[in-house]
Amino acid sequence: LAKTTQPISMDSYEGQEVNITCSHNNIATNDYITWYQQFPSQGPRFIIQGYKTKVTNEVASLFIPADRKSSTLSLPRVSLSDTAVYYCLVGNMNYGGSQGNLIFGKGTKLSVKP
Amino acid sequence: GAVVSQHPSWVICKSGTSVKIECRSLDFQATTMFWYRQFPKQSLMLMATSNEGSKATYEQGVEKDKFLINHASLTLSTLTVTSAHPEDSSFYICSARWDSNEKLFFGSGTQLSVL
Numbered sequence: 001l002a003k004t005t006q007p008i009s010m011d012s013y014e015g016q017e018v019n020i021t022c023s024h025n026n027i028a029t030n031d032y033i034t035w036y037q038q039f040p041s042q043g044p045r046f047i048i049q050g051y052k053t054k055v056t057n058e059v060a061s062l063f064i065p066a067d068r069k070s071s072t073l074s075l076p077r078v079s080l081s082d083t084a085v086y087y088c089l090v091g092n093m094n095y096g097g098s099q100g101n102l103i104f105g106k107g108t109k110l111s112v113k114p
Numbered sequence: 115g116a117v118v119s120q121h122p123s124w125v126i127c128k129s130g131t132s133v134k135i136e137c138r139s140l141d142f143q144a145t146t147m148f149w150y151r152q153f154p155k156q157s158l159m160l161m162a163t164s165n166e167g168s169k170a171t172y173e174q175g176v177e178k179d180k181f182l183i184n185h186a187s188l189t190l191s192t193l194t195v196t197s198a199h200p201e202d203s204s205f206y207i208c209s210a211r212w213d214s215n216e217k218l219f220f221g222s223g224t225q226l227s228v229l
Contacts (some may be wrong), residue, residue: 032216041118043207045218067194087157093146093216101216102148104158 002027002100004042009109011081018075022035026066028094033064033071034101038085047086050072056110075110083112115141118210120221127198129228137208137225143188144210148218149181152205164191198228204228 003064004024012018024033032051036044048055050071051064061074075082091100117140119129127133137147146165150158162178164170164185172178180202191210195202205225209218 025124032186033162034217035116036218036220041205041223041225043118043209043223044218049217078125094214102160102163102218104160 002031004088004090004100004105006088006103006105007073008085008106010064010076010096010110011111011113013035014079015077018078018112019108020073020075020086020110022073022090023070024090026090027090028034028092031066031068031090032092033062033068033102034064035060035073036104037086037090038107039061044087057068078110078112080112083110085109116217116219117141118144118221120208120224123208123222124225125225126227126229128195129199132196133198133207133226135195135226137191137193137204137210137221139189139210139219142210142212144221145213146198146211147185147190147191148209148211148228149183149191149193150207150209152207152223154205158207159195170174173187195226198226200228202226203228 026067034049035047038044048060048062055062063072085107089101119138121136149161150203152158162170163185170183183190190209207223209220
């Protein structure tokens with residue numbers, strides 16, 4: 001399994017851009033990088049997924065350098081409602097992959113202040 | 115799209131009773147479903163993986179006779195906590211995926227409190 005390391009917590013203010021970096025030094029060739037968001041007493045919600053370079057959707061961007069040993073989730077102009085725990089998962093459930101993308105680490109608790 | 119419905123949202127039961135939690139994929143066929151549990155201020159812990167029509171695969175340390183999983187159709191999986199005890203009190207979350215998809219779609223979770 002590709003072990004992931006994220007900061008335990010981050011603080012930000014409304015309107016700022018937040019970047020959360022995840023380290024995954026032993027990522028395998030077929031592994032994808034997936035980020036989820038979880039609010040208290042709710043199930044996680046898929047945010048974004050990527051394999052290499054940059055992926056952008058309506059809520060976030062994901063930057064993946066060429067060596068793929070890390071990735072950065074970028075949340076533009078955060079609001080109070082973005083206060084949540086963010087998890088980075090790495091793996092591949094197909095092709096006999098490691099299934100690391102089923103295993104949740106401690107995540108990053110993002111606190112957005114007014 | 116890709117909605118997973120989980121019921122009930124919360125349940126309180128007496129020690130020794132059994133509790134069933136349902137997980138349904140509403141708009142896709144879930145070839146694989148997963149069950150997690152989460153204690154307060156902790157991360158999600160994978161309990162088991164279930165494929166439609168097959169026996170569930172349990173993670174190490176999870177008692178299969180205590181946590182019965184049934185995945186009878188491509189849209190429904192159930193988790194039954196048998197003879198529940200206070201230490202089983204936790205937040206249980208299901209998730210689902212279809213083949214070739216690397217994303218997981220989660221239910222809203224079930225808070226179980228055993229008195």
